[in-house]
Every structure is written in C-alpha cells, then in structure tokens.
Amino acid sequence: MEPDAGLVHLRLRSTGAPAVFALFALVLVLAAVIALAGPLAPLRERGFDLYQSLAPIDLPLDRVAIVAIDEATLAEHGRWPWPRERVGALVATVANSGAAAIGLDLLFPEPDASPGGAASDAALADALAAAPAVLAMTLGEDGLPLSVEPKAGFTFIGAPEAAFGDGYEGGVAPIAPLAEAASGLGVIRSFADADGRMRAIPLVWAERTGQGAVRHWPALSVELLRVAQGERALAVRIAGRDDDALRVGGAIVPLGDGRLRLIDVPASPLRVSAGALLADGSDASLAGRIAILAVDAAGLDRYHLTARGELRLGADLHAIAVSQMIAGRFLLPVPSARLLEWAMLAIGGLMIAAAFAGLGRRPALVAMAALVVVSVPPAAGFTAYLGWGRLIDWTQPVAGLFIVALAGGYGLYRRAERRRALLQEQFGQFLSPQIVKRLAETDTRAALAVEDRPITAMIVDIRGFTALGEALPAERTVELVNHFFAIANAEIFARDGTIDKYMGDAVLAFWNAPLARPDHADTALDAAQAIIARVARENGTLAARGLPEIDVVAAVETGVCSVGNMGTAERIDFTAIGPAVNMVARLEQQTKALGVPVLVGPACAAALKRPVRKVGRVALRGFAGETDVFTPV
Structure with missing residues (x-):
C-alpha cells in the first residue's frame, strides 16, 4: 500500500526545506558580496597575504x-x-x-x-x-x-x-x-x-x-x-x-x-x-x-x-x-577575477543546496559534500598562485559557502525539530516515550513510510463490559475504562509495544514496528498475561472506589501486515492492516467459549520460544476452514 498524496507532499516539503534555506542564504550572500565588493576588499587582501605566508615565492x-x-x-x-x-x-x-x-x-x-x-x-x-x-x-x-x-x-x-x-x-x-x-x-x-x-x-x-x-x-x-x-x-x-x-x-x-x-x-x-x-x-x-x-x-x-x-x-x-x-x-589577478570569484560562490552554493536536497537524510554525506565544495576556492586559488602567479580570492567564496552550508544545516535542524514534533504528535499516545525518543534520534523511515513486515498483534478486552456499562452512570463507566486503559498502556509501553487504537473497552497493540523487536511473539504474549494479572491484582482498588471488579481476556497472533502511516492529508494514523490483526479480533471472541483467558493463534504459537498447549479447532469468520488455537502452559 502506498501513502496518499497528502503524505507524499509532507515528505517532499520536509526533504526540500534545508535546500530552500541554503538557496535563500546563497542569494543573500551573493548579493552582499557583489554590493560590498569595496568594503570587503581588506578580506580579499588578507587572503592573498595568506598565499605568500604559506608559500613564499x-x-x-x-x-x-x-x-x-x-x-x-x-x-x-x-x-x-x-x-x-x-x-x-x-x-x-x-x-x-x-x-x-x-x-x-x-x-x-x-x-x-x-x-x-x-x-x-x-x-x-x-x-x-x-x-x-x-x-x-x-x-x-x-x-x-x-x-x-x-x-x-x-x-x-x-x-x-x-x-x-x-x-x-x-x-x-x-x-x-x-x-x-x-x-x-x-x-x-x-x-x-x-x-x-x-x-x-x-x-x-x-x-x-x-x-x-x-x-x-x-x-x-x-x-x-x-x-x-x-x-x-x-x-x-x-x-x-x-x-x-x-x-x-x-x-x-x-x-x-x-x-x-x-x-x-x-x-x-x-x-x-x-x-x-x-x-x-x-x-x-x-x-x-x-x-x-x-x-x-x-x-x-x-x-x-x-x-x-x-x-x-x-x-x-x-x-x-x-x-x-x-x-x-x-602577482596579478586572473582575468575577470571578480566574476570568477562570484561564479565559484554561486556554483558552489547551488551544489551545496543540491547536496541538501538529495542527501538531506544523510547528514554525514551532506557535510562531506559541503566540505569538498568549500575546499574548491582555496585549492583553485593556491594552484593559480603557485603555478602562474595569478591571484584568485578564496576568502569571500569560502565565507559565503560556509554561510550557505550553515543555513542548510539550520534547515536540517528545523526539519529534525518538525519531525520530532510530528513523531511526538503521532506516536506519543500509542508508543512508549522511550520509542518516540529513539525514533526522533534516528533517521528511520519506518516512522514515515508504509511497509510489509512481520508483527505480533494483541487485543485485550473487558469481558462482559456491555452489562457493566448498562449498570453504571456514564462518568463511572469512563472511570472504569480509563483504569483498564492505564494498566494496559503501562504494560504495553514497558515492553516497547505500539498501541494501534482503542476500540470501546478493548486495546489493540502490536510489536516489531516501527522499531524492530526480534522476540515480538514472546513479548506480546508476555504483555497480554501481564495485563490480565495486573487487572486482577488491582481489582481491590476498584472496589474501594465503589466500582465493580473486571475480568480481562486477550488474544495474540503473528503475521506479515502492512504497517505505517495511513489516512489522508487531514488525518493520518500509524496502524497495521493484515490477517494477523483480523484474527486476534476473532480469537478474542472465542475465549469465553473455550474457557481460557488468553488465546494464541497458530502462527504465533509456532514463533514462540515458550510452551503452549492446543485447546481446540475453531471456525473463524473470514478465515477458510478451521483454525488451531492454543493457550500458554
């Protein structure tokens, strides 16, 4: 699945921002150098002095x-x-x-x-x-x-x-x-x-x-x-x-x-x-x-x-x-020396801007490219001086190119800050703060692209919530659900999981995206059992607040899904789409019939390092034939 037009536009604008900063700085610097040719003459002369100081004739x-x-x-x-x-x-x-x-x-x-x-x-x-x-x-x-x-x-x-x-x-x-x-x-x-x-x-x-x-x-x-x-x-x-x-x-x-x-x-x-x-x-x-x-x-x-x-x-x-x-x-200036010096500044600045545009996601390569471009004027100047006694000013082109590179670097910084803010806005509520920080500090494209990758999805749900909701006032129902969500969030984030969405009284999460987690199957199952156990432990606090105790069930399954930003320019969510996500929703509905708190799909059972036992074969809506289901030992 490809990102929509709105997301593509967001990427291009983010990539081009450093180049725009560099081009804007180039125009300003070039205009200043041409307009202030007289006042900048002392700088030019000191550059010529350096030739004679480093390599006297x-x-x-x-x-x-x-x-x-x-x-x-x-x-x-x-x-x-x-x-x-x-x-x-x-x-x-x-x-x-x-x-x-x-x-x-x-x-x-x-x-x-x-x-x-x-x-x-x-x-x-x-x-x-x-x-x-x-x-x-x-x-x-x-x-x-x-x-x-x-x-x-x-x-x-x-x-x-x-x-x-x-x-x-x-x-x-x-x-x-x-x-x-x-x-x-x-x-x-x-x-x-x-x-x-x-x-x-x-x-x-x-x-x-x-x-x-x-x-x-x-x-x-x-x-x-x-x-x-x-x-x-x-x-x-x-x-x-x-x-x-x-x-x-x-x-x-x-x-x-x-x-x-x-x-x-x-x-x-x-x-x-x-x-x-x-x-x-x-x-x-x-x-x-x-x-x-x-x-x-x-x-x-x-x-x-x-x-x-x-x-x-x-x-x-x-x-x-x-x-x-x-x-x-x-010692003589090269013919049309000023035009040549301005040309070195203009062409070098365009090359630096192009480096920011084409290599903006690889700052080290941008820095190396800018360093090569900035070194051209002094190299050309010293070559002309040593070989022919001709003078080309290197100070003004180098100073100008350095300013252009700084402007592009500032553009990279601004883009990184915007990206960090975007990650915080998009992921802050369904990723742990540690993952958000790691995404902001790296240049991974997983945060901004859709890709097919293996994940393990998990869904946890409050059993019998419909009846509970009908017996409680609305504000008490919200208090009860928020108590459950707080527990689920804490256990999922503690294991570097990604919360996909809240679905009424259920939480859908997955592992191994946007950052890789090799043990995602075991981690997802561990998170499901940890949520169920903690809910049971903290039911006493619900009773103290005048709320009914709750019972939680879960399901986990592994499979290749499409993961990434999906939506339109007006609303984009980081989500997962695929058979594994559909199956956990169907498996969670079978927990009551099979009498187990956690059901594990066949692909997840095969990927686990811990033992599970088969509890039956069930027919799941949307899946052909019957499916073997398991529960942890």
Missing part, C-alpha cells in the same frame, strides 16, 4: 643591494643628516664598486645649511654627475610646484591621463643643482592599505602643471631600472585590457591597476654597511648590482608593514620591486 635578489647608513656608520661618521660632501663620497665609492645604478632613498629639498654648504652641495652634484645616480622625490596635494624636469621621457599608447588619475599639483624634489646632475628622478611615495600593510607601489605618477597639462614621473624602482639599462625613455601601453604594461628597456611590467604588487620574499637583499664601504674604498659585491642608499637606523627612517606581517625598510621594497621587474615575476 623564491624571487632572486642577486641584482640589487642596500647600502645602509646604519647605527655603526652613524657612530663612526656622525649623526644624520650628514654634510652633502660625505654623501657624495659615499656615492662615488659605490660607483667605483661598479654598481649599475645608484638610488638615493634620501630627499634633498633644500640647500645644505651647514657652513660651507654650497661647496658641499657642489661636491655631491659632482659625485652624482659622475655616477648612474637616481635621486628621490615625492608628489602630494600639499606640495609646492616642482621646478625640476623629469629625466625619463614617456611614450604612451592609449590614454595615460585616465590611467594615472588627475595627478598632484606639486611635491618635494631635490634642489636644482642636484636634480640636474642626477641621471634620474624617481618618486618614493607609496600608500599603505587600510590595515597599514604595504602591498603594492605605484609605477607611474601624474603631476598637474597648469592649464590642464599633465606630466608623468616614474617610481624610484622604475627609474633605477631605466638608468641601469641606459635607456632614455619609458613606454606605456594602455588600452583598458589585461595586457596593459609599462616597458622599461627589455623589461615588460604589467600595469594592472597602475601599481606593482610586491612579492614579499622572506630573504633580504645584500646589505653593505656604508661605514665599511667608506673605509674600504670599494666593495666588489656591488659590481653590476642596482644599489640603493638608505638610512637604516631607528627613528631616522620609516619601516613598512608588509603582506607577510614583517617590518621592512623602504629601500627593501624598492629593491624587491626592481628584482620583480628584472626577473619578470609578478
């Missing part, structure tokens, strides 16, 4: 060096700032060591104010003119108009103004004699992200010069590479595509958003103490390298927090940027 730093004006140098040569003449001597020493280019991560915006300052400035200018030197400058809104000219020419293909913004109105540059003597001028300004980490540096800067004119300046790292290669100009290709790039001699540098994302290598560039270099007159390890002069002393220079959470000198960041351009190693 091995970037060669053999073409760069830091000439550090460190604590030992300051102790030997005096506090900073030095006379420009001494800086010039250091530049000359680095040049004598064979450096390919020399970058001064130092600002000289004013003439030397010390005695003999003009001569000192001239000495530095002479040293700069004799070396492939690049001086630092900066741009800013509060800067004064610049009186120096760029050393690098720019050739643009596309619209540079749109690519590098409106520009700044001024900045800070070296004094004219030094700027003219240097081979290059590069901007050292950079911007940390909102969390204070320095992850990228701009490659090209724009300056407004009046009447809407704009001129461009290279970053210090770009200018150093240009000077080292002996190039006079830089080429910029801007077409609004993923292949926009800056060409520095033989190096092609992807522009991306106009910034170079730094590879935060654990290693540091070669460091040479300025004091030791001045003492020795040269250092062969600097030959062919791009050297960057910087003050590396507490309180005199700024240290930057990097992607991996380390504090590094600004000169280190310039050296890393130069090394990336030389090696051609870059």
Whole structure:
C-alpha cells in the first residue's frame, strides 16, 4: 500500500526545506558580496597575504643591494643628516664598486645649511654627475610646484591621463643643482592599505602643471631600472585590457591597476654597511648590482608593514620591486577575477543546496559534500598562485559557502525539530516515550513510510463490559475504562509495544514496528498475561472506589501486515492492516467459549520460544476452514 498524496507532499516539503534555506542564504550572500565588493576588499587582501605566508615565492635578489647608513656608520661618521660632501663620497665609492645604478632613498629639498654648504652641495652634484645616480622625490596635494624636469621621457599608447588619475599639483624634489646632475628622478611615495600593510607601489605618477597639462614621473624602482639599462625613455601601453604594461628597456611590467604588487620574499637583499664601504674604498659585491642608499637606523627612517606581517625598510621594497621587474615575476589577478570569484560562490552554493536536497537524510554525506565544495576556492586559488602567479580570492567564496552550508544545516535542524514534533504528535499516545525518543534520534523511515513486515498483534478486552456499562452512570463507566486503559498502556509501553487504537473497552497493540523487536511473539504474549494479572491484582482498588471488579481476556497472533502511516492529508494514523490483526479480533471472541483467558493463534504459537498447549479447532469468520488455537502452559 502506498501513502496518499497528502503524505507524499509532507515528505517532499520536509526533504526540500534545508535546500530552500541554503538557496535563500546563497542569494543573500551573493548579493552582499557583489554590493560590498569595496568594503570587503581588506578580506580579499588578507587572503592573498595568506598565499605568500604559506608559500613564499623564491624571487632572486642577486641584482640589487642596500647600502645602509646604519647605527655603526652613524657612530663612526656622525649623526644624520650628514654634510652633502660625505654623501657624495659615499656615492662615488659605490660607483667605483661598479654598481649599475645608484638610488638615493634620501630627499634633498633644500640647500645644505651647514657652513660651507654650497661647496658641499657642489661636491655631491659632482659625485652624482659622475655616477648612474637616481635621486628621490615625492608628489602630494600639499606640495609646492616642482621646478625640476623629469629625466625619463614617456611614450604612451592609449590614454595615460585616465590611467594615472588627475595627478598632484606639486611635491618635494631635490634642489636644482642636484636634480640636474642626477641621471634620474624617481618618486618614493607609496600608500599603505587600510590595515597599514604595504602591498603594492605605484609605477607611474601624474603631476598637474597648469592649464590642464599633465606630466608623468616614474617610481624610484622604475627609474633605477631605466638608468641601469641606459635607456632614455619609458613606454606605456594602455588600452583598458589585461595586457596593459609599462616597458622599461627589455623589461615588460604589467600595469594592472597602475601599481606593482610586491612579492614579499622572506630573504633580504645584500646589505653593505656604508661605514665599511667608506673605509674600504670599494666593495666588489656591488659590481653590476642596482644599489640603493638608505638610512637604516631607528627613528631616522620609516619601516613598512608588509603582506607577510614583517617590518621592512623602504629601500627593501624598492629593491624587491626592481628584482620583480628584472626577473619578470609578478602577482596579478586572473582575468575577470571578480566574476570568477562570484561564479565559484554561486556554483558552489547551488551544489551545496543540491547536496541538501538529495542527501538531506544523510547528514554525514551532506557535510562531506559541503566540505569538498568549500575546499574548491582555496585549492583553485593556491594552484593559480603557485603555478602562474595569478591571484584568485578564496576568502569571500569560502565565507559565503560556509554561510550557505550553515543555513542548510539550520534547515536540517528545523526539519529534525518538525519531525520530532510530528513523531511526538503521532506516536506519543500509542508508543512508549522511550520509542518516540529513539525514533526522533534516528533517521528511520519506518516512522514515515508504509511497509510489509512481520508483527505480533494483541487485543485485550473487558469481558462482559456491555452489562457493566448498562449498570453504571456514564462518568463511572469512563472511570472504569480509563483504569483498564492505564494498566494496559503501562504494560504495553514497558515492553516497547505500539498501541494501534482503542476500540470501546478493548486495546489493540502490536510489536516489531516501527522499531524492530526480534522476540515480538514472546513479548506480546508476555504483555497480554501481564495485563490480565495486573487487572486482577488491582481489582481491590476498584472496589474501594465503589466500582465493580473486571475480568480481562486477550488474544495474540503473528503475521506479515502492512504497517505505517495511513489516512489522508487531514488525518493520518500509524496502524497495521493484515490477517494477523483480523484474527486476534476473532480469537478474542472465542475465549469465553473455550474457557481460557488468553488465546494464541497458530502462527504465533509456532514463533514462540515458550510452551503452549492446543485447546481446540475453531471456525473463524473470514478465515477458510478451521483454525488451531492454543493457550500458554
């Protein structure tokens, strides 16, 4: 027998609820991720940081060096700032060591104010003119108009103004004699992200010069590479595509958003103490390298927090940027990265919802499926990072998929609670509390499906109840029946039986459904005898309440019956239908004629482990021929 349409509808709605919760959460999460792409950018960046923390890229730093004006140098040569003449001597020493280019991560915006300052400035200018030197400058809104000219020419293909913004109105540059003597001028300004980490540096800067004119300046790292290669100009290709790039001699540098994302290598560039270099007159390890002069002393220079959470000198960041351009190693987002990340979230969320819909009754499999889906974005992200230096954000898809999985899990919880309430409502009055609890804690389908299975049915009835009912007022009759029902319920529930229904003054129960009970025949017979014995024991309490004593008879039989929820959408009962149920009703009517309190059907007698004796053969309405009947010994 199949469940009716109302019950089928109940099942489908219960199964689909977790998937509905997951789909609803997916829509909300996807909308939030798209709408809050800007505010969620820090989370995206921290995901990229994790790539570099777990698997740092091995970037060669053999073409760069830091000439550090460190604590030992300051102790030997005096506090900073030095006379420009001494800086010039250091530049000359680095040049004598064979450096390919020399970058001064130092600002000289004013003439030397010390005695003999003009001569000192001239000495530095002479040293700069004799070396492939690049001086630092900066741009800013509060800067004064610049009186120096760029050393690098720019050739643009596309619209540079749109690519590098409106520009700044001024900045800070070296004094004219030094700027003219240097081979290059590069901007050292950079911007940390909102969390204070320095992850990228701009490659090209724009300056407004009046009447809407704009001129461009290279970053210090770009200018150093240009000077080292002996190039006079830089080429910029801007077409609004993923292949926009800056060409520095033989190096092609992807522009991306106009910034170079730094590879935060654990290693540091070669460091040479300025004091030791001045003492020795040269250092062969600097030959062919791009050297960057910087003050590396507490309180005199700024240290930057990097992607991996380390504090590094600004000169280190310039050296890393130069090394990336030389090696051609870059960290770039995959083409249409945002769309790909949103697609991973959308497709993964649909897969999780499908898992809840198809495997909702097996939470362990749902959890495994969700775990596999959630692991795809980080796996894809790390693969792209390690294999191609491409960046895919995994944090937002993972967070979104986790929320979708939680929503589906909440749907499972809600369905389990509804199922528990349904079981309590349907079975609470005809199953023991222990069975109801076990059904609620398991995922058995026996509670919600109809199936054919062997059971043992039992009926207990008050003998001569019709005459008793006619002699008692209605309320006293109900009191008497309730006394009997209380005893029957207690003994049936004590043996994990299922009460099918109350039929006037009779109780119909069965065993081995909805939960299996291998010894159901013996248990049913034991329950029948226990009810008869307890009724006899408690007849004294009826007399004390002014009620007549009662006599109870019972019948039991075993057979395969259809068991489960049956009825309509308006009313569903858990019941059993089959020959065994029909036979116990007929057997109970024969107890008086045969003079025994308990009759056992032939199938039950064959299944019992305890002895019974045959008491006769009877003709039962609805059954062909005569039936052997038994009673317990």
